[in-house]
Amino acid sequence: AVLGDAGTTVRMWARRQEVVDQINTERVNRDYQPDLVLPDNVSATTDPAEAVEGAQIVVLSVPSQKLRENLVHWADLIPRDAAVVSLMKGVELGTTKRMSEVIAEVGKVEPERIAVLSGPNLSPEIAAKQPAASVVACLDHAVAEMVADACAAPYFRPYTATDVIGTELGGAVKNVVALAAGMAEGMGMGDNSKASIITRGLAETTRLGVALGADPATFSGLAGVGDLIATCMSPLSRNRTFGVNLGKGMTVEEVIAVTKQTAEGVKSCEAILDLARHHGVDVPIIENVAAVVHDGRTPEEVVRALMARRLKAEKH
Ligand SMILES: NC(=O)C1=CN([C@@H]2O[C@H](COP(=O)(O)OP(=O)(O)OC[C@H]3O[C@@H](n4cnc5c(N)ncnc54)[C@H](O)[C@@H]3O)[C@@H](O)[C@H]2O)C=CC1
Numbered sequence: 001a002v003l004g005d006a007g008t009t010v011r012m013w014a015r016r017q018e019v020v021d022q023i024n025t026e027r028v029n030r031d032y033q034p035d036l037v038l039p040d041n042v043s044a045t046t047d048p049a050e051a052v053e054g055a056q057i058v059v060l061s062v063p064s065q066k067l068r069e070n071l072v073h074w075a076d077l078i079p080r081d082a083a084v085v086s087l088m089k090g091v092e093l094g095t096t097k098r099m100s101e102v103i104a105e106v107g108k109v110e111p112e113r114i115a116v117l118s119g120p121n122l123s124p125e126i127a128a129k130q131p132a133a134s135v136v137a138c139l140d141h142a143v144a145e146m147v148a149d150a151c152a153a154p155y156f157r158p159y160t161a162t163d164v165i166g167t168e169l170g171g172a173v174k175n176v177v178a179l180a181a182g183m184a185e186g187m188g189m190g191d192n193s194k195a196s197i198i199t200r201g202l203a204e205t206t207r208l209g210v211a212l213g214a215d216p217a218t219f220s221g222l223a224g225v226g227d228l229i230a231t232c233m234s235p236l237s238r239n240r241t242f243g244v245n246l247g248k249g250m251t252v253e254e255v256i257a258v259t260k261q262t263a264e265g266v267k268s269c270e271a272i273l274d275l276a277r278h279h280g281v282d283v284p285i286i287e288n289v290a291a292v293v294h295d296g297r298t299p300e301e302v303v304r305a306l307m308a309r310r311l312k313a314e315k316h
């Protein structure tokens with residue numbers, strides 16, 4: 001819808017024929033955004049070859065852990081001169097690769113053609129065409145500008161950048177911090193607790209980003225603190241909501257059973273923790289979220305552990 005409203009012709013790929021038919025005939029996707037009427041220049045197909053044929057920009061957005069298995073089928077179809085844009089906010093389990101790295105590896109796309117888009121962009125608000133800003137980052141700034149031009153709509157303002165690592169990492173780590181903020185909310189804590197989590201979560205994100213080669217300034221921007229605030233504070237966030245349910249005492253299995261959409265942080269927290277350990281970066285909030293989600297610790301136990309840490313100077 002954003003691309004279409006920006007005047008860009010869009011051919012979407014979907015797996016199910018009934019979803020494609022609904023989009024092409026009624027211009028809606030009832031399961032995901034029932035109130036959003038897609039613009040006329042957006043169409044859909046179940047055939048990936050038809051979707052990408054002649055495309056100048058290929059936008060990839062599936063759950064992060066499913067990118068690799070999908071990309072295997074798309075790699076040879078992607079036009080060799082197209083920009084490939086990732087909207088995904090996760091890190092791959094096992095490999096600890098960011099989505100742009102998976103795209104380069106499996107899609108055989110040169111890094112100069114890979115762009116990532118990230119920012120405070122909760123989808124129900126975007127669908128309601130409420131004004132929002134975002135960041136498109138690509139090693140080749142001209143490619144970032146081309147993608148920004150293609151998606152600049154009256155309600156959607158993309159800024160450009162060249163820090164792919166920072167932009168991508170900001171989007172992935174904020175989901176884990178939002179799980180923690182959600183747990184605090186679910187346990188009945190107020191704004192001091194959540195602001196403390198957000199701020200120290202940003203410190204962890206920045207530390208890890210710098211170790212990976214990101215520009216620390218990126219984390220003060222839309223893809224850093226911008227998305228972190230939106231996701232940690234909004235009841236629309238799936239990651240925060242997942243955390244709220246954990247904080248209220250539901251088990252991980254119970255929360256998964258009631259979660260219909262992707263909450264990337266649930267799986268990515270382990271991959272991000274692996275990445276941090278590999279680079280020798282201290283990430284206590286991420287570590288404790290992973291302990292709740294994957295090791296059976298309770299939110300109460302990890303709050304006690306975080307508050308009992310050795311006192312230290314406040315620095316990133
Ligand atoms: N929803 C949001 O507000 C935002 C989401 N994102 C990111 O976009 C990415 C996608 O998330 P959403 O679209 O929101 O998730 P979603 O859960 O709403 O939708 C996921 C889509 O992927 C499809 N899908 C599920 N499993 C698949 C598979 N194995 N192969 C192919 N397709 C599959 C589903 O049918 C659905 O169309 C995530 O990385 C998320 O972090 C980024 C910004 C905002």
Ligand SMILES: O=C(CO)COP(=O)(O)O
Binds near residue numbers: 089175231262
């Ligand atoms: O990335 C998002 C907002 O920018 C969406 O967050 P959730 O995946 O937690 O809903």
